Amino acid sequence: MPSEKMLMGGSHVIGEAAVRAGCRYYFGYPITPQNELPEYLSARMLEVGGTFIQGESEIASINMVLGASAAGGRVMTSSSSPGIALKQEGISYMAGMELPGVVVNMMRGGPGLGNIAPSAADYFQATRGGGNGDYRTPVLAPAGCQELAELTFLAFDLADRYRTPVIILGDGLMGQVMEPVVFPDFIDLKDLPKKDWALAGCEGREPRAIFSMLLGQKGELYYHNLHLQEKYEKITAEEQRWETYKTDDAEMIVVAYGTAARIAESAINEIRNKGVSVGLFRPITLWPYPIKILRNLSLKAQKVAVFELSLGQMVEDVVLSVGERAEIHFYGIPGGVIPTPAEVADFLRSAYSGDGKVGRRIEV
Amino acid sequence: MSKEAVYKKVFGRPQSLKKAETHYCPGCGHSIAHRLVAECLDELGLREKTIGVPPVGCAVLAYNYFNFDMVEAPHGRALAVATGIKRVHPDKFVLTYQGDGDLAAIGTAETIHAANRGENISTIFINNAIYGMTGGQMAPTTVLGQDATTSPGGRDSRLHGRPIDISRMIAVSDGVVYVERCAVTGVKQIRRAKKALKKAFKCQLDGLGFSLVELLSPCPTNWKLSVKGAWTWVNEKMVKTYPLGVIKDTTGYEDKK
Numbered sequence: 001m002p003s004e005k006m007l008m009g010g011s012h013v014i015g016e017a018a019v020r021a022g023c024r025y026y027f028g029y030p031i032t033p034q035n036e037l038p039e040y041l042s043a044r045m046l047e048v049g050g051t052f053i054q055g056e057s058e059i060a061s062i063n064m065v066l067g068a069s070a071a072g073g074r075v076m077t078s079s080s081s082p083g084i085a086l087k088q089e090g091i092s093y094m095a096g097m098e099l100p101g102v103v104v105n106m107m108r109g110g111p112g113l114g115n116i117a118p119s120a121a122d123y124f125q126a127t128r129g130g131g132n133g134d135y136r137t138p139v140l141a142p143a144g145c146q147e148l149a150e151l152t153f154l155a156f157d158l159a160d161r162y163r164t165p166v167i168i169l170g171d172g173l174m175g176q177v178m179e180p181v182v183f184p185d186f187i188d189l190k191d192l193p194k195k196d197w198a199l200a201g202c203e204g205r206e207p208r209a210i211f212s213m214l215l216g217q218k219g220e221l222y223y224h225n226l227h228l229q230e231k232y233e234k235i236t237a238e239e240q241r242w243e244t245y246k247t248d249d250a251e252m253i254v255v256a257y258g259t260a261a262r263i264a265e266s267a268i269n270e271i272r273n274k275g276v277s278v279g280l281f282r283p284i285t286l287w288p289y290p291i292k293i294l295r296n297l298s299l300k301a302q303k304v305a306v307f308e309l310s311l312g313q314m315v316e317d318v319v320l321s322v323g324e325r326a327e328i329h330f331y332g333i334p335g336g337v338i339p340t341p342a343e344v345a346d347f348l349r350s351a352y353s354g355d356g357k358v359g360r361r362i363e364v
Numbered sequence: 365m366s367k368e369a370v371y372k373k374v375f376g377r378p379q380s381l382k383k384a385e386t387h388y389c390p391g392c393g394h395s396i397a398h399r400l401v402a403e404c405l406d407e408l409g410l411r412e413k414t415i416g417v418p419p420v421g422c423a424v425l426a427y428n429y430f431n432f433d434m435v436e437a438p439h440g441r442a443l444a445v446a447t448g449i450k451r452v453h454p455d456k457f458v459l460t461y462q463g464d465g466d467l468a469a470i471g472t473a474e475t476i477h478a479a480n481r482g483e484n485i486s487t488i489f490i491n492n493a494i495y496g497m498t499g500g501q502m503a504p505t506t507v508l509g510q511d512a513t514t515s516p517g518g519r520d521s522r523l524h525g526r527p528i529d530i531s532r533m534i535a536v537s538d539g540v541v542y543v544e545r546c547a548v549t550g551v552k553q554i555r556r557a558k559k560a561l562k563k564a565f566k567c568q569l570d571g572l573g574f575s576l577v578e579l580l581s582p583c584p585t586n587w588k589l590s591v592k593g594a595w596t597w598v599n600e601k602m603v604k605t606y607p608l609g610v611i612k613d614t615t616g617y618e619d620k621k
Contacts, residue, residue, distance in 0.1 A: 025448070027448065051451040051452075053447065053451070053481075055444065056473050056474070056476075056477035057473060059441065059444075059474075060441070060444040060473065060474050061444075063437060063438060063441035063444035063445050063448070063474070064444050064447050064448035064451075065448060066435075066437070066438075066441075066444075066445050066448060067417070067435065067444065067445035067446060067447060067448025067449040067450075067452075068448035068449065068451060068452050069448070070435040070445070070448075070449065071415065071448065071452035071453050072452060073448070073451075073452040075448070090438065090441075093436070093438050097435075097436065199415050199433040199434075199435055199449070200415070200433070200453060201412050201413045201414060201415060201432070201433055201453075201456050201457075202411070202412050202414075202431075202433050203412035203413070204412075207427075207430075207431055207432050207433050207434070208433050208434075209427035209428075209433070209434045209435070210434075210435040210436065211427065211434075211435070211436035212436060213425075
């Protein structure tokens with residue numbers, strides 16, 4: 001049975017959703033603004049007989065995730081931007097070794113230590129691989145507490161189904177905001193997918209090895225990469241998710257994800273009251289990016305306005321989707337500053353009229 | 365009289381070793397160390413319960429030689445990976461097999477913290493005082509005066525820092541129950557090394573906590589010595605920086621004479 005409606009902060013929501021989704025292993029290292037998540041799980045894992053370890057570093061933590069995953073556990077880690085940079089080693093290995101796991105990034109301002117305010121400047125890091133090698137990870141971008149709960153379930157599902165690390169890309173605001181949430185029911189651990197590839201000692205079978213190094217002279221690494229690519233194409237074909245808001249009659253499509261989409265939604269309502277018909281396209285999977293859906297919407301509207309909490313990262317995927325088929329305008333806020341809906345409304349009016357006062361036109 | 369009564373097998377390949385040719389150089393200590401680990405696992409009946417983690421370095425391909433489940437770890441992270449495995453399978457036997465660069469340089473933090481948490485894991489630490497796989501660069505354990513491709517003219521403490529004795533470092537932790545340093549460069553030392561490995565494995569079976577056996581191991585190729593010369597160098601020079609013997613033992617086990 002789903003839970004009653006509860007009022008909870010975003011980080012706690014992910015923790016509770018993970019436990020309900022059958023996650024029994026969590027390894028992480030403290031970093032603001034996501035500490036509420038490991039704090040929650042340090043207590044909750046005790047209640048459900050799971051394992052919580054505060055690792056000595058982000059690197060150690062992701063490698064504990066790697067080990068637990070190889071052993072067949074449903075496992076998660078979380079961090080924020082600079083910490084996620086450190087985890088890229090393990091994420092790349094897990095992609096190469098085809099090990100499932102969920103990695104939560106509550107983004108903060110960068111580069112470097114930056115600041116601890118919400119930001120969305122890790123889009124490239126999340127969607128372009130992040131670590132070394134030719135790999136991708138599914139990236140889920142929640143825009144509220146209810147969605148945090150649902151996408152946490154989905155993240156574990158996708159991770160197991162495709163044997164890949166999956167990234168939940170939130171930000172400091174998403175981790176702190178309190179909203180009502182109804183949790184899906186607990187998954188019975190007996191119903192978790194069987195992992196006939198995992199390691200548990202070789203009793204009754206030949207020994208197994210899980211590794212990413214393929215030195216062979218017969219093109220082993222070449223064929224392994226083609227195999228991974230095939231998997232990524234399947235994910236691209238089957239796992240795109242998005243949401244639209246008031247796009248049916250829209251003359252301009254606003255593209256934003258996560259916290260930025262929440263602000264954009266308020267801005268859209270504000271200027272719709274003044275008779276300008278704009279609608280929101282909110283990608284939920286940032287990789288795979290819903291390219292065709294956005295392309296079709298933009299063909300109809302002829303104008304696209306991109307708003308990001310970075311100086312222009314997702315906009316590159318919008319350009320890839322839309323090309324020259326519509327005008328593309330961009331407005332980005334760097335370094336952990338959250339604009340008001342009124343400021344975003346100013347940008348939308350400017351993009352709609354083409355006066356160039358707020359934001360800029362992207363030349364394709 | 366039946367054949368069985370006449371012939372008794374006195375020596376053979378341990379079941380925990382695959383029938384495979386290794387890539388190790390002639391005279392390399394890894395082959396001996398692999399065999400000792402395999403013999404101990406066989407004798408304790410652990411092969412089918414074992415999950416091992418090899419290092420990045422010369423033994424990176426150990427899963428081609430050991431006949432039990434293994435998972436690769438990024439360089440230095442074997443004990444973090446092993447921690448994850450052991451927490452999922454507390455009833456299985458988990459070991460890491462790591463070289464000096466892996467365990468005592470890039471993986472120092474993972475080593476010290478896994479040991480200090482008292483993870484119920486057994487670690488085999490191969491110390492050959494050199495980076496073998498990459499071609500003879502200075503290792504954290506390279507001894508003073510020892511020539512390496514990145515310490516030309518010999519390791520100089522002012523230029524290159526001093527060799528690290530990580531076995532003694534972790535021994536101060538209460539999470540660590542047993543640490544012994546042995547060598548694989550002589551019959552007597554090899555016998556002693558096997559005893560130490562077995563004892564370390566027993567620590568895990570009894571749930572006592574973290575144990576580590578350091579094996580001083582020859583690398584004739586990168587030391588640019590003959591096999592015999594490499595053994596002599598371990599037994600006469602290397603032991604001065606890394607004296608053999610029990611470094612810590614709070615197991616309470618009584619050693620059989």
